[in-house]
Amino acid sequence: MPKARDPRTIAAANGVGSDTAFGAVTPPLHLSTTYLFDGFEGEGRYAYSRSANPTRDQLADTLAKLEGGAGAVVTSSGMAAVDLVLSQVEPGRLVVAPHDCYGGTYRLLAARAQRRQFEIAFVDQSDPAAVTEALGRAPALLLIETPSNPLMRVVDVRSIAGQAKAAGAKVAVDNTFLSPALQQPISLGADYVIHSTTKYLNGHSDVVGGAVIAAAPADVEALAAWANMTGVTGAPFDAFMILRGVRTLFPRIERQQQNAAAVAAFLEAHAGVSAVHYPGLAGHPGHEIARAQQSGFGAMLSFDLAGGVEAVRKVVEAVQVFSLAESLGGVESLVAHPATMTHAAMSPEARAIAGIGDGLLRLSVGLESESDLLADLDQALGTL
Numbered sequence: 001m002p003k004a005r006d007p008r009t010i011a012a013a014n015g016v017g018s019d020t021a022f023g024a025v026t027p028p029l030h031l032s033t034t035y036l037f038d039g040f041e042g043e044g045r046y047a048y049s050r051s052a053n054p055t056r057d058q059l060a061d062t063l064a065k066l067e068g069g070a071g072a073v074v075t076s077s078g079m080a081a082v083d084l085v086l087s088q089v090e091p092g093r094l095v096v097a098p099h100d101c102y103g104g105t106y107r108l109l110a111a112r113a114q115r116r117q118f119e120i121a122f123v124d125q126s127d128p129a130a131v132t133e134a135l136g137r138a139p140a141l142l143l144i145e146t147p148s149n150p151l152m153r154v155v156d157v158r159s160i161a162g163q164a165k166a167a168g169a170k171v172a173v174d175n176t177f178l179s180p181a182l183q184q185p186i187s188l189g190a191d192y193v194i195h196s197t198t199k200y201l202n203g204h205s206d207v208v209g210g211a212v213i214a215a216a217p218a219d220v221e222a223l224a225a226w227a228n229m230t231g232v233t234g235a236p237f238d239a240f241m242i243l244r245g246v247r248t249l250f251p252r253i254e255r256q257q258q259n260a261a262a263v264a265a266f267l268e269a270h271a272g273v274s275a276v277h278y279p280g281l282a283g284h285p286g287h288e289i290a291r292a293q294q295s296g297f298g299a300m301l302s303f304d305l306a307g308g309v310e311a312v313r314k315v316v317e318a319v320q321v322f323s324l325a326e327s328l329g330g331v332e333s334l335v336a337h338p339a340t341m342t343h344a345a346m347s348p349e350a351r352a353i354a355g356i357g358d359g360l361l362r363l364s365v366g367l368e369s370e371s372d373l374l375a376d377l378d379q380a381l382g383t384l
């Protein structure tokens with residue numbers, strides 16, 4: 001048996017040199033929608049690209065290996081990946097989701113529940129009593145996001161996944177904020193791992209995509225069949241681009257989290273900042289769990305400005321290295337105001353329950369020089 005490859009090697013080189021037609025080192029991009037039959041009734045491995053495509057399969061295989069799953073289904077967006085997992089829930093069953101989940105996920109869960117496709121319970125997953133109560137209602141699916149968006153709350157995946165399994169539920173973890181370079185939820189007990197590949201996996205803010213990785217072969221098969229039926233599979237060109245991004249996943253995220261740690265320490269010491277939410281800070285409530293279940297603290301953080309929304313306006317208009325924009329995980333640093341941007345789809349009441357205040361700013365820290373990033377925040381906070 002050959003030695004199992006290190007994830008860094010998988011990311012950099014899975015599928016390299018596998019082209020049988022011309023010996024291309026970089027796996028080629030196959031745009032053809034349809035494939036030759038080898039004579040009458042001679043359907044080959046590929047027939048039609050909605051169902052299966054070699055370039056998309058190359059990405060799926062790489063992601064499955066990085067997450068330690070049995071296989072993966074590559075979808076057209078992260079939301080399509082979330083919805084693909086939800087398609088496995090039978091009518092009338094319960095889905096338990098974090099009350100501070102990604103805004104688009106919150107909107108989708110609420111809309112599908114309103115159409116009675118399933119019931120939804122949004123719970124504070126850092127509150128053990130709330131989790132136990134929800135799992136006591138025999139849910140079909142528990143959805144976890146850790147660290148959560150935008151407050152970076154950390155959930156003990158092994159503990160609540162074990163509890164959910166005992167209650168008969170499947171467990172899905174949205175691993176978008178860390179990527180498999182920093183956290184592998186299947187090893188912590190998850191059945192499904194969801195990605196918006198738009199973020200760290202692609203890493204260059206130029207493709208929208210998603211993926212679901214499943215631990216069990218039967219789940220991979222069911223997800224692939226459903227994705228083919230509904231047509232949510234990702235485009236081959238996008239898969240090619242995302243795999244190109246995955247090649248540099250480890251060095252990007254490692255450098256970005258170094259920058260993020262420096263930014264967090266800087267903000268923590270600033271008088272205009274009332275709280276910093278970064279799991280790498282020793283005072284963060286999820287610090288110890290993050291240390292245990294992650295192999296790094298990531299490059300996302302958020303912070304509260306003591307001056308509320310007026311201070312937010314000044315800071316986001318003053319930054320020059322950070323760009324005011326939604327999304328995250330790219331090589332460039334971004335700042336977002338969750339209450340009016342990423343989490344505007346939540347009602348003000350739901351935001352209040354989730355702890356997302358009007359003075360909260362979220363940062364996606366990129367690959368720029370640490371000193372430029374700190375100087376930019378220093379001058380922007382200096383306007384307060």
Ligand SMILES: *Cc1c(COP(=O)(O)O)cnc(C)c1O
Pocket residue numbers: 077078079080102104105145149174176177195196197198199208209210
């Ligand atoms: C962006 C994001 C999504 C949705 O992904 P899209 O690619 O934008 O559809 C889902 N979950 C999390 C945590 C995200 O950050």
